[in-house]
Amino acid sequence: MSGDFEGLVAAVTGGASGIGAAIAAELARGGAQVAVLDLHTEDVAPPLVGFRCDVADDASVRAAIQGTVDRFGGLDIVVNNAGVGAQGTVADNPDEEWQRVLDINVIGMVRVTRAALPHLRASRAAAVVNTCSVAATAGLPQRALYSTTKGAVLSLTQAMAADHLREGIRVNCVNPGTADTPWVGRLLDSAADPAAERAALEARQPHGRLVTADEVAGAVAYLASPRAGSTTGVALAVDGGMQALRLRPAGQ
Incomplete structure (x- = not known):
């Protein structure tokens, strides 16, 4: 997507590591000026700014x-990527943990988007x-709290897309x-048998492996790009067919 983001400014939350770092790098390769918004920015290197x-x-x-x-004179793209994980059934986490994870994973996106809206409204x-x-x-299994937050993110994405489309702001996830x-x-390292746990996670996805951060970053870059100008309110799966496909076991 070389050149797609020339003249545009992007802010990526949680952009210092993992998927966020891959997203920030992808947008910068496309020509964007990229701000990495993170708790830890000491390792953020140019051309990114922490x-x-x-x-x-x-x-x-x-x-x-x-x-x-x-720093950059405006803001055109916001990538709400910051978040935390959580394990357990509905009974396994106290109220305080439910509130903490919801506050980061959902209300955190609200705070960032709310602060960015005046600048996004001025963007082309x-x-x-x-x-x-x-x-x-x-x-x-064992993802009740985490799944709750991501279900809220999906609904929030659709609601924001409806609210802001006529202001010229597209919202997708x-x-x-x-x-x-x-x-x-870290989850794999803490498992009783890390190799067996990794194999189980890989087998759960029809294409037989974990998703890479770069694959997610490519999808984010498309949705953020002006070439996706008619795409809004969309949830783009990057899951190796996990949601949509029902394959027979290998060899059958």
Whole structure:
């Protein structure tokens, strides 16, 4: 997508590692000026510019968005990628953990988008892309809290798309399957048999492997690009067929 983002400014939350880092790099390759909004920005390297941002704190969010606009002169693309994982059934997490994860994964997107809206309204190519998950559309074991937050992100994406389309702002989301990220790596490391757990996660996806961060980044770049000008309110699956396909077991 070389040149698709020339003259545009993007802010990527959670952009210092994993999927977020891949997204930030992809947008920069396409010509965007990219602000990485993250709790940890010490390793953010040029051409990316880091701004410390805690999406659970409104003042921090507003300062990071304003810093982005002051540095680059505007804001055209917001990628709401920051989030945390959670394990367990509906009974396994206390109220405080439910509130914490909902605050980061859902209300964090609200805070960032809300702060960015005045600047997006002034853009000629405004786009918001939210990182959702296959957990929003498929029942996964031991993911009650996480799935709740991603179901909310899916509905939030559609509602924002309806609210802001006539202001010239497109809003979409990507739904990755199980991705090869640092969080998933930590889950595998904590398993009794990491190799067996990885094999089970890979087998759960019809294409037989984990999704890569670069694959998710490519989907985000398309949705954020002006060439997707008629695409809004869409959830783009990047899951190796996990949601839509029902293949027979291999060899049958």
